[in-house]
Amino acid sequence: MRNVRIARRGALLLVAAMVLGSGASAGAQSRPPQNILNVSYDPTRELYDDYNAVFARYWKAKTGQTVRVEQSNGGSGKQARAVIDGLQADVVTLGLAYDIDAIAQRTSLIPKTWQSRLPYNSTPYTSTIVLLVRQGNPKHVRDWDDLARPGISVITPNPKTSGGARWNFLAAWAYARSKRGGSDASARAFVTAIYKNVPVLDSGARGSTTTFTERGIGDVLIAWENDALLAVNKIGPGRFEIVRPSLSILAEPPVSLVDGVVDKKGTRRVAQAYLNYLYSPAGQ
Known part of the structure; x- marks a missing residue:
């Protein structure tokens, strides 16, 4: 009887583990997709068309979550003004530090110390x-x-x-x-x-x-x-x-997280990873 009870107990534990495991897996797979918006300057269209696809594959493999990166391109100063006026950018990748400074100075969306947060004064490419x-x-x-x-x-x-x-x-x-x-x-x-x-x-x-x-x-x-x-x-x-x-x-075109937007949308983790990945061998 002792061996039977042990066997039955082991079977129940195995079933419980399988149920919990499948539930955790389903939970990971059911994480809702996230959308982020990259507000960038004019000539980066082709660069970010390629990079966004590479990052989306990386993020899916790493987290199981689908991320869709929307892109807005235009003159750098014009894009900065759009963010100041309310365009909900998760990240900005602009042509001049001056333009990101303008967002930091005229809104509370980005800290004035933004340029010190990423390597090379937040400049991943030149x-x-x-x-x-x-x-x-x-x-x-x-x-x-x-x-x-x-x-x-x-x-x-x-x-x-x-x-x-x-x-x-x-x-x-x-x-x-x-x-x-x-x-x-x-x-x-x-x-x-x-x-x-x-x-x-x-x-x-x-x-x-x-x-x-x-x-x-x-x-x-x-x-x-x-x-x-x-x-x-x-x-x-x-x-x-x-x-x-x-x-x-x-x-030296810089990049920055738009803190006030990502915290409101709940996209800080993926948006920060998006910028960090620019410095990776795959991103480069």
Whole structure:
């Protein structure tokens, strides 16, 4: 009888363990999907199309939960204002630290110490500014000086709304300032001469790329390197070429969690993981 009782007790424990185990598994599998919104600047569309899919697979394998990453792209300054005005971004991945600072200063959504929370001042990637010309370089554009020549049509976005445009401005300014006898006054005059050659100021970098590559306006586009490569390799193979100026700038676009939104939505864990994963080998 003792052996029978032990056997029956063991069977009951096994059944209980199976029931509890299946319940825990069902609970893990039934975690509801979460949606997060990444509010980003213009030229990151292709980057985050790829990254969002990679992260979603990683998160599903790690947690069993489905995450859907929604994407909003536009001029960096314009995107920052949208968040300030109420756009519910879980994360912001903008073109300039200045734009995230603006959110931190004008709202309580992001702490003013945001830049110290992730490696490299919250900058997971860098880029630079180059010049894109039409195939054969018919206007013989070699360096920044050529953009200030009479008769040259230059395409660049509006620095009031575009983070990329501000990097463009700073790169041209740095070039003028670096020349022998360069000063703030000479740099201002040089940049002013370039902007006098700009026929249209789009609100974002991608809009300027479209103006140059698809609308056929302008002799030279001041562009993020990745947008210039996109034009050369995908938009119009054989129609454009890249000119690398003698001096450019290291652009460091930063990222941040939007604390006030993720805490309200309950998405802090997945949104933080989304940013952390940018620094992983797979993310890079």
